[in-house]
Amino acid sequence: MEDCGTAAAGRRCNCCHPKQFCAPAGGTLPDGLHAGLDCGALGPDFDLILDSFPRRVPIFPLAEVVLFPGAVLPLHIFEPRYQSMLEDALDGDRLIALALLKQCDRKEYQARPPFHETVCIGHVIHHESLDDGRSNIALLGISAGHAVAVEADKPYRMAKVELLLDATDTGPGHEEKIRRAYARTAPGGADLHELRVQLEEFLSTERIPSALVNTCAVTAPLFPIDKLELLAERSLARRLDRLLELLERPWQWN
Numbered sequence: 532m533e534d535c536g537t538a539a540a541g542r543r544c545n546c547c548h549p550k551q552f553c554a555p556a557g558g559t560l561p562d563g564l565h566a567g568l569d570c571g572a573l574g575p576d577f578d579l580i581l582d583s584f585p586r587r588v589p590i591f592p593l594a595e596v597v598l599f600p601g602a603v604l605p606l607h608i609f610e611p612r613y614q615s616m617l618e619d620a621l622d623g624d625r626l627i628a629l630a631l632l633k634q635c636d637r638k639e640y641q642a643r644p645p646f647h648e649t650v651c652i653g654h655v656i657h658h659e660s661l662d663d664g665r666s667n668i669a670l671l672g673i674s675a676g677h678a679v680a681v682e683a684d685k686p687y688r689m690a691k692v693e694l695l696l697d698a699t700d701t702g703p704g705h706e707e708k709i710r711r712a713y714a715r716t717a718p719g720g721a722d723l724h725e726l727r728v729q730l731e732e733f734l735s736t737e738r739i740p741s742a743l744v745n746t747c748a749v750t751a752p753l754f755p756i757d758k759l760e761l762l763a764e765r766s767l768a769r770r771l772d773r774l775l776e777l778l779e780r781p782w783q784w785n
Contacts, residue, residue: 580673589626590678591613598672604629648677675697702771708771712744712778
């Protein structure tokens with residue numbers, strides 16, 4: 532990405548505000564994956580990949596973007612160091628850890644961009660090469676992680692990442708809580724009746740559908756630091772409760 536240091540100066544750049552989408556944006560809820568992508572890249576055994584952690588993973592720090600497991604993020608890659616990062620990922624296991632960029636000035640961003648240690652490990656499931664080395668990709672979140680920066684002979688940052696696995700707990704009234712969260716975060720212009728039907732089908736298949744909780748979190752109109760708090764929460768029940776607290780703050784919608 533190019534010059535995300537502009538965000539620290541109070542100005543917006545296109546790379547800091549990529550479009551996020553996940554299952555609801557495609558009108559379906561197929562196990563938390565977006566139905567409109569080229570899913571031919573979903574062949575890897577993700578359990579086998581995750582069994583290789585803790586391990587070193589390239590870090591992609593972005594301002595104002597937090598990815599969640601089960602969500603898909605389309606990105607345009609055009610800064611040279613991240614072109615190199617993508618090339619290395621595609622030559623390997625296609626893993627990139629998406630991190631939230633800490634506030635920094637332009638000089639710091641260009642040298643060693645600081646990032647929050649809670650990250651989402653992503654797998655490149657779609658890649659389109661463009662002119663001048665640029666690329667469009669789709670990154671599928673597969674697990675939250677805790678990243679500690681390590682030195683590497685690379686133009687981009689690397690980190691040792693340990694998995695942060697969800698506890699498959701449940702809480703009282705979670706179906707109604709999910710309905711409330713979903714009502715707050717359903718995409719504009721969506722067929723709400725069809726989405727409600729899909730929601731009820733989804734709720735009948737899992738105790739607390741983590742993909743749906745994460746879908747609500749990734750599409751919610753919240754501050755990035757609040758989304759990062761949700762990503763770091765290991766209890767699905769507490770993540771859902773906190774998501775509702777954030778969504779239903781009176782000033783959130785003012």
